[in-house]
Amino acid sequence: MAFNLSRRNLLAGAAGGAVATVAGCTTKSAAIAEEAGAFPAEAAAVDNPYLLGAPKGVALLSRNENPYGPAQSARDMIAYAASKGAYYTAQGATEKLLKMIADRHGVSPDHVALSTGSGEILSALALHYGPKGPIVAPRLFWDTTALYAKNLGMAEIQRVPLSAEMEIDLPAMEAAVTSETGAIQLCNPNNPTGLVTPGNVIRPAVRRMAAKAPVIVDEAYIELADDEAGTTCVPLVKEGLDVIVTRTFSKIYGMAGIRMGYLIAKPEIAQKVQSVVMSWTPSTSIAAAIGCYNDMDFINMSKGKIVECRDMVTATLDTLGMEYLPSQTNFVYFKSGKEANALQKAMADKMISVRGQYMDYNEWTRVSMGFVEDVEKFCKTLPDAVASI
Ligand SMILES: Cc1ncc(COP(=O)(O)O)c(C=O)c1O
Numbered sequence: 001m002a003f004n005l006s007r008r009n010l011l012a013g014a015a016g017g018a019v020a021t022v023a024g025c026t027t028k029s030a031a032i033a034e035e036a037g038a039f040p041a042e043a044a045a046v047d048n049p050y051l052l053g054a055p056k057g058v059a060l061l062s063r064n065e066n067p068y069g070p071a072q073s074a075r076d077m078i079a080y081a082a083s084k085g086a087y088y089t090a091q092g093a094t095e096k097l098l099k100m101i102a103d104r105h106g107v108s109p110d111h112v113a114l115s116t117g118s119g120e121i122l123s124a125l126a127l128h129y130g131p132k133g134p135i136v137a138p139r140l141f142w143d144t145t146a147l148y149a150k151n152l153g154m155a156e157i158q159r160v161p162l163s164a165e166m167e168i169d170l171p172a173m174e175a176a177v178t179s180e181t182g183a184i185q186l187c188n189p190n191n192p193t194g195l196v197t198p199g200n201v202i203r204p205a206v207r208r209m210a211a212k213a214p215v216i217v218d219e220a221y222i223e224l225a226d227d228e229a230g231t232t233c234v235p236l237v238k239e240g241l242d243v244i245v246t247r248t249f250s251k252i253y254g255m256a257g258i259r260m261g262y263l264i265a266k267p268e269i270a271q272k273v274q275s276v277v278m279s280w281t282p283s284t285s286i287a288a289a290i291g292c293y294n295d296m297d298f299i300n301m302s303k304g305k306i307v308e309c310r311d312m313v314t315a316t317l318d319t320l321g322m323e324y325l326p327s328q329t330n331f332v333y334f335k336s337g338k339e340a341n342a343l344q345k346a347m348a349d350k351m352i353s354v355r356g357q358y359m360d361y362n363e364w365t366r367v368s369m370g371f372v373e374d375v376e377k378f379c380k381t382l383p384d385a386v387a388s389i
Contacts, residue, residue, distance in 0.1 A: 123149065136158045189221045214269070244273075245265070336365050346389055350377075
């Protein structure tokens with residue numbers, strides 16, 4: 001049975017009213033990015049329509065979600081928030097979340113801005129800095145929000161080739177930054193490669209670049225890095241530099257559908273961005289985030305499952321002799337030796353959803369971690385799927 005899990009289909013398939021209500025710039029920008037080819041549609045025809053979650057029987061391993069979420073601590077707060085859903089979000093709830101985030105990072109709350117998923121804040125940043133000059137970025141990164149601004153005619157992306165090891169080439173990026181640069185955008189760990197740039201490498205480079213133009217560091221997967229504290233660029237914000245770190249509740253917290261994200265930056269940037277984000281973050285999202293932000297049991301459980309799955313995937317790839325990049329995220333980018341879109345289709349025929357081709361990386365496939373049993377299914381199916389192409 002074929003199925004199609006592209007975000008565009010989610011948009012088209014959901015009830016129209018719901019789309020109009022929930023479609024902040026993030027959802028629209030994802031759809032626009034798909035149009036532009038950043039996220040090719042995932043399989044053939046839709047014959048398994050669904051509203052929420054994974055279609056029955058499908059191993060959903062294409063979207064870097066954490067199906068073990070949301071944490072019970074978040075669900076309890078969502079239920080409570082739903083009972084108060086008649087009211088606009090209370091300022092006290094927003095302030096509480098701002099303070100929790102600020103305390104964790106050792107900054108004052110005016111360094112934090114909240115948004116409906118980090119995609120919204122990244123889109124706002126692209127709209128803000130794009131008109132000033134090109135956004136310098138690695139050739140392969142999570143480009144959805146920069147493309148959103150580009151599609152509105154408000155930004156150009158200046159892509160800098162990756163190194164031979166497919167790492168972000170920081171010296172080349174530094175060389176690309178000029179007085180005309182609007183902003184620099186990095187993703188650490190990077191998506192779709194899964195590679196981390198260590199703190200002792202990224203921080204000096206970001207420090208130098210920030211002297212020339214604002215640097216956005218998208219840390220959507222940082223909680224999964226082996227050394228989160230040593231990798232994050234938040235210390236550069238504390239130094240007062242033009243560095244903007246974005247984080248999300250969509251990944252380790254398993255709240256992709258709930259929509260909550262934030263940035264940490266110096267107060268003038270945080271206030272500016274907070275004033276231009278397009279949506280009013282739902283009270284359910286803020287409540288959920290308050291509920292689970294410090295839920296270390298859930299975070300450790302999730303990380304354990306993700307690492308277990310990642311080990312299974314890399315063991316399978318080792319057995320098959322396939323090249324892969326050492327991931328510090330909840331996905332693995334591997335070289336199957338077959339056309340990525342053909343492998344995506346072969347897996348879809350077996351009810352497994354993996355990502356299709358990125359740019360001209362035609363033999364590379366990204367598989368996300370998910371339920372352990374779904375990843376087991378992927379590992380068992382991969383040899384036959386590859387052989388069938
Ligand atoms: C690197 C990266 N940043 C940001 C996002 C946006 O996530 P969200 O808007 O759900 O926070 C994603 C989503 O896949 C991502 O991969």
